[in-house]
Every structure is written in C-alpha cells, then in structure tokens.
Amino acid sequence: MKPKWLEWAKQLQSIAQAGLTYSKDIYDLERFELIRKISVEILTQNTNMDNKIIKELFANETGYATPKVDIRAVVFSGNKILMVRENSDGDWSLPGGWGDIGLTPSEVAVKEVKEESGFDVKAIKLIAVLDKKCHPHPPSPYHVYKIFIQCEIIGGKPKEGIETDAVEFFVENELPALSIARNTESQIHIAFKHLHNPQEPVYFD
Structure with a gap:
C-alpha cells in the first residue's frame, strides 16, 4: 500500500504547482510557495x-501538474523475455525509460531497446497501461503511468548500453532479481500472458 505521507506530499505539490502557475496575487503566490516547501519537508522527513x-527532482516543475510516462518494451525470443541489468541498482528490467518529447510511445520503446540491449x-502490440500507484513499486515522488509495448526483434545483437551492463533472456519461472522501481514480477507475468495468448486484452490501471 502506498504510504499516506507520500500521497499527501504529491497532492500538496500538485496544488502548489498549479497555484504558482495560475495565481497572480503576490500573497497567494507566497502561500503556494509555502505549500510546496511543506511537501518537500514531508518527503525529506520520510526518506533518506x-x-x-528533492527540490530539484520533485518541486522544480512548472505548469499544470500531470503524470509522468514510463515506457517499457516487452521482447520475446521463443519462450524467454528480454531483460537488461541496470547500472544504477544492479537489478534487471525490461528495456525502457521516460517518454521523450517528439517521439510516439512505440518510437520510444524501439529507441530504448536499441540503446539498452543492442537489438x-x-x-507490434500494446500490452498494458498501468498506474504505478496500483502496483507494488517502491514509493516514488512522481505520479507515473507505465506503458508496456510488445516488440519483435528484426536485427541487431546483444550489447550493453550506457545505463546497462548485461543483456539476457529469461523464462517466466526463472526471473532474475528485478529492479522493482521499473517493473514488478506481476507485470512480467502480464507480459507472458500475451505470449501464451496473443488475444489477451490490454491490461489497464
């Protein structure tokens, strides 16, 4: 379950960001800056x-607050799924990353696979659109939508990238230690459902 303090901090940050964007009154702007400061202090007190x-990552955005988008590519070879090992934590994830301005979700998926795995x-198919808060990820300061797109290998060869140091394929019952900030075991199992049943409907939320 998502910690209540994290939910409060996100809501306060969203209110502050909208208020700082649209308010003109100098006294209201001061109040919204205070709300933003409180949201940062909540995160500081409850994290390391x-x-x-926190100010740079969590409270630096302007404009109307909207969820971030994380895109993950699901690539199969036979009955195995492609995963890359992340330099940041030494654990494994589906290739992917934040959505890029100017690129479609499928273009991001293709780009990330090439950069992180060499393939x-x-x-070929949308598998799922998930809200990170509904899944067992670690607490995150951002509200994130995760898009999983199935892709098919058409060339290339295994090659680690700037952010990854290993590339391998795994069967469903022998998954490695997962980078759960990026993907959970249950999400990998959702991906395998689409391998076993191509008519599996898109999963959402």
Missing part, C-alpha cells in the same frame, strides 16, 4: 534523500 535533491525491434 537530501532536501536539495533492433519493431513495435
């Missing part, structure tokens, strides 16, 4: 992150 880092792929 430095206050300055050339084409996107």
Whole structure:
C-alpha cells in the first residue's frame, strides 16, 4: 500500500504547482510557495534523500501538474523475455525509460531497446497501461503511468548500453532479481500472458 505521507506530499505539490502557475496575487503566490516547501519537508522527513535533491527532482516543475510516462518494451525470443541489468541498482528490467518529447510511445520503446540491449525491434502490440500507484513499486515522488509495448526483434545483437551492463533472456519461472522501481514480477507475468495468448486484452490501471 502506498504510504499516506507520500500521497499527501504529491497532492500538496500538485496544488502548489498549479497555484504558482495560475495565481497572480503576490500573497497567494507566497502561500503556494509555502505549500510546496511543506511537501518537500514531508518527503525529506520520510526518506533518506537530501532536501536539495528533492527540490530539484520533485518541486522544480512548472505548469499544470500531470503524470509522468514510463515506457517499457516487452521482447520475446521463443519462450524467454528480454531483460537488461541496470547500472544504477544492479537489478534487471525490461528495456525502457521516460517518454521523450517528439517521439510516439512505440518510437520510444524501439529507441530504448536499441540503446539498452543492442537489438533492433519493431513495435507490434500494446500490452498494458498501468498506474504505478496500483502496483507494488517502491514509493516514488512522481505520479507515473507505465506503458508496456510488445516488440519483435528484426536485427541487431546483444550489447550493453550506457545505463546497462548485461543483456539476457529469461523464462517466466526463472526471473532474475528485478529492479522493482521499473517493473514488478506481476507485470512480467502480464507480459507472458500475451505470449501464451496473443488475444489477451490490454491490461489497464
């Protein structure tokens, strides 16, 4: 279950960000800055992150607050799924990352697979659109939608990237230690359902 303090911090940050964007009154702007400060303090008190880092990552955006988008590519070879080992935590994930301005979700999936695994792929199917808060990920300061896109290998060869140091395929019952900030075991099993049943409907939320 998502910690209540994290939900409060996100809601306060969203209110503050909208208020700072649309308010004109100097006194209201001061109040919204205070609300933003409180949201940062809540995160600082409940995590090991430095206050300055939280401000830079969590409270630096402007405009109307909207969810971030994380895109993951699902690539099969036979009955195995492609995974890459992340430099940041030493655990394994589906190739992927934040959505890029100017690229479609499928274009991001194709790009991330090439950069992180060395394979050339084409996107063939949407598997799932998930809200990170509904799944057993670690607490995150951002509200994130996760898009899983099935891709097919059309070329290339295994090659680690700047952010990854290993590329391998795994069967469903022998998954490695997962980078659960990026993908959970239950999400990998959803992907395998589409391998076993191509008519499996898109999963959402």
